[in-house]
Amino acid sequence: MHPVVRPLFLMHPDGGLFERLRAAGSGLFRLTRVAGWAELAAELARAPGTAVSIVDPCDPARPGALAEELRALLARFPAATVIAALRVDPGSAAELRALFEWGVADVIALGREDTPAALARRVGAVQARTVHRLLKRALPRGVPSRARILLTTAAETVAAGGQAPELAAALGVNERTVPRWCRRADLPPPRRLLAWLRLLLAAELLDDPSRSVASIAEACGYASEVSLKAALRQFMGAPPRELRRRGAFDTAARAFAQELFELREAARAQGRPEKTWLN
Structure with a gap:
């Protein structure tokens, strides 16, 4: 079977992540970079239900804090599939727990799980779960x-x-x-x-x-x-x-x-x- 292309939105300041995702794409997804939370919300309002977004969940104005804009986005689009990409260390447990409580679908540990091959596997798995979840319900x-x-x-x-x-x-x-x-x-x-x-x-x-x-x-x-x-x-x-x-x-x-x-x-x-x- 041939892969089916689906939208992937990236809202993250790491330019290297964009390049690695582009290298990982290989026809598996259509990569679009968005500049901020408002633009991402506008894209999700038009996107199919199987779209995936990768975001920086951290608040640049409050070091060590998660962005409340992410919580608001997930509340506004409860069916959206969002992956958080951030640095993870032994002290990140509370942040990770909060992200999953908010409704984040998965987490990418930058520096450990962000090679092109690892990104392709992670995005492909999340996209597949989205379709399988819908069919399981139906x-x-x-x-x-x-x-x-x-x-x-x-x-x-x-x-x-x-x-x-x-x-x-x-x-x-x-x-x-x-x-x-x-x-x-x-x-x-x-x-x-x-x-x-x-x-x-x-x-x-x-x-x-x-x-x-x-x-x-x-x-x-x-x-x-x-x-x-x-x-x-x-x-x-x-x-x-x-x-x-x-x-x-x-x-x-x-x-x-x-x-x-x-x-x-x-x-x-x-x-x-x-x-x-x-x-």
Whole structure:
């Protein structure tokens, strides 16, 4: 499978860190440097849910203190994935505990874990956890591994703004093969599967009250706010305001799980074996 490119924002004064991340990229992420907390917040307001930010968590005006701006950012964007990059020593335990309590996803120890290879592994692992976390929340129990492979790759494709051709490329097959794989895995056809996963990403952001519907539409690859609203009505029969009231992600996840159940029951009714392979 080919890697899927996702956004990585860097807000850190260490110029060497930027260069090492750029060397680590190798197509795994799209690196953007931001100048401050306000600019980072503006980027996150437009970014897909699988974006990752690496920040300097320290307050330059208060040596030894953490930046309250980071705490505010994580409170404003509770679904954001943020990594703190700082010097770590035996006296850093209280700082690290506070960072994780605030909602930081991971910590990079500068000078020890910041080679290009180590950074690539760390960012890749955090990005993967973000997609896996969303799928774990959305999927019913007992989804076979063959279906999870397709679902994970499709979610990564959607997060990067891809469509059916990009999904096929990420799976390493031609476009004509993917519908057969989806059918054998009891999943919706590729375009509908991608539409569902894009809706799940959008629904997760809808549960963040700081996000406007227009910014969610942009972040999730919809042509406009109108397009997102139309998709929500088509798949879930409700406008954004109603879905926010009900719990947008939970509502979307239940509807998606119901469709997967119906597809599996239809396959059983046709006598299709429980175990099929992607070939």
